Amino acid sequence: MKISVFGAGYVGLVAAACFAESGNSVIAVDVDQKKIEGLKNGIIPIYEPGLKELILRNQAEGRLSFTTDMVEAVEQSLIQFIAVGTPPGEDGSADLQYVLSVGRTIGRHMNGFKIIVDKSTVPVGTADKVRLAVQEELEKRASHLEFDVVSNPEFLKEGAAIDDFMQPDRVVIGTDNVRTAEIMKELYDPFMRKQNRLIIMDIRSAEMTKYAANAMLATRISFMNQIANLCERMGADVAAVREGIGSDSRIGYDFLFPGPGYGGSCFPKDVKALIRTAEECNYDFLLLKAVEEANERQKEVLADKLIKALGSGDKEGPLAGRTIACWGLSFKPRTDDMREAPSLTIIERLLAAGAVVRAHDPEALTEAKKLFGDRIEYSSNQYDILNNADALTVITDWHEYRNPDFERIKGLLKQPLIVDGRNLYKLDRMQEMEIRYIPLGRAGNGISETN
Structure with a gap:
């Protein structure tokens, strides 16, 4: 398949390299000219085990290219992945300006049916906003070209992203279009050879799934840190406690190591965004507020x-x-x-x-x-x-x-x-x-x- 990935950051580079590795023709697009020139010359802007080798191999074999030309990327590809940043605003909400900008660019330059895929972590309802942005641009052109918007959240762990993409725990596809679902299944089929872990659901549920997953993991981390702090005061050993509770199959051992608090590009941002989303719905998400406060204290x-x-x-x-x-x-x-x-x-x-x-x-x-x-x-x-x-x-x-x-x-x-x-x-x-x-x-x- 012919694919464009907008955003040559962490998620975009991993997705572009892995899709190319499975035989697709992939164009990775970014507005940062210096970054793109570096990538063309084998300079990878992030450290991720195995990523450099994957990029260099697929560049050499002609399946992966890098460009700042967004028009070329839109026109040449059926599937358009949006993998740009969604930084938190001052109120904790996700900033969608870059996502919507890509949507408008696609609307201005699309030349046939396109599948537009939200790969960035975005709040519930973002697909509707992207669809509206694309439609507005088509109306300006008096165009009636068809397109579909899909939610396909990423579940990559930094440090193990290549393995996570090539052998995923699950792939979530949010779409209400049967034809689009079949195309997305075909795209991900090479990654499902051992076991079919692809889950099709409605778009809003797919958007919520990403936030819910990260919020759950953040909650486990903060919970275990709080238990560790209590163990110190009570003379208990958190290592023994972890073994005891982790042996329960309903709980398991993952994300139960105490530490100095969670960080990174996902958990802090996504917890804040979900709290903000809840507030917009007049819901007070008390648990996540406590998770965030506990993490800052830790x-x-x-x-x-x-x-x-x-x-x-x-x-x-x-x-x-x-x-x-x-x-x-x-x-x-x-x-x-x-x-x-x-x-x-x-x-x-x-x-x-x-x-x-x-x-x-x-x-x-x-x-x-x-x-x-x-x-x-x-x-x-x-x-x-x-x-x-x-x-x-x-x-x-x-x-x-x-x-x-x-x-x-x-x-x-x-x-x-x-x-x-x-x-x-x-x-x-x-x-x-x-x-x-x-x-x-x-x-x-x-x-x-x-x-």
């Missing part, structure tokens, strides 16, 4: 623990004269994405408390330098930042951090203190190594976490 926890462990009454700040080494900056491993990352809140708190902050991340250092500039120190070696530091704090659970050289850590730190926001290390090992260890929701062997 981002303060690691800094609070460091201040409690090392703080002084210094008027320059409780951590004045202290150096803190941070392992992990991206919001999750296997990505360089720092949008809404807990590290942003944690590091700002440490700086405000007077600390010198050093940071390491396998992929996100370039992005961190854009955000923090010279206010913190950086190193591409995870051990270099430990030299004569007062503490190590683990923020992101990269594999590189899971089994480090503890003897080396002890030798480099001023004092053997680890504040672990991901509970990566075993309590008995830390005790054996005589490392003062402060995890989340566990007894540890450091300071009391009770109030």
Whole structure:
């Protein structure tokens, strides 16, 4: 099939590369000339395992191309995927200006029947707005060309997006048109060879499904973080609690690890957008408001623990004269994405408390330098930042951090203190190594976490 993907960001690039890999002819479109020129020359603007290789292979074989020419993309393709950003507005609602702009462009230049697919995460009712935008442009042309608008939300995990696309848990298609449903089934058939996981539903239900899924996962994360905080106060072990509740088949183990809060481009934005959508319907979504508040509080926890462990009454700040080494900056491993990352809140708190902050991340250092500039120190070696530091704090659970050289850590730190926001290390090992260890929701062997 001939496909155009509008938006060469995270979702758009993954979709374009994977559709091309399954044999389709794909044009990826973006208004950013520099980005498109870079892509033509094999420069991938994001880090995602396997994506670069996929793009280069399909470019070389002529199935994938990049352009800023939106007219060409509209005219040459049957299926038009909209994968542009929907950033949150000041009130938390999704900003649809880029989505609707693409819709209007398609309406101005379409030359035959088109299937317009909302791949961006958009609120319920967006397909109706896109349809109206396209129709208005057709009316200006006095054109009666047919088109259909489909909701096809993405369910990609950063760091595993290629696998998620090629072997999906499910593919949701929202359409009321039988003919369009059959075309979309044909498009996704190569990804259904092991098991048919394609679900056809009405458009508004498909739009809601994306938000509901992310809101549910965000709720599980915040719930487990709250349980971890309570475990500290009650003398319970959150790792044991997780094993106990996760063994219930109705609950399972996924998204039940405590941590410093969720971040990234999806969960914070989508929770806010769903709360705003509810408000527009005069519904007070109390649960999601609590999830959002709990998550913001959780981002303060690691800094609070460091201040409690090392703080002084210094008027320059409780951590004045202290150096803190941070392992992990991206919001999750296997990505360089720092949008809404807990590290942003944690590091700002440490700086405000007077600390010198050093940071390491396998992929996100370039992005961190854009955000923090010279206010913190950086190193591409995870051990270099430990030299004569007062503490190590683990923020992101990269594999590189899971089994480090503890003897080396002890030798480099001023004092053997680890504040672990991901509970990566075993309590008995830390005790054996005589490392003062402060995890989340566990007894540890450091300071009391009770109030």
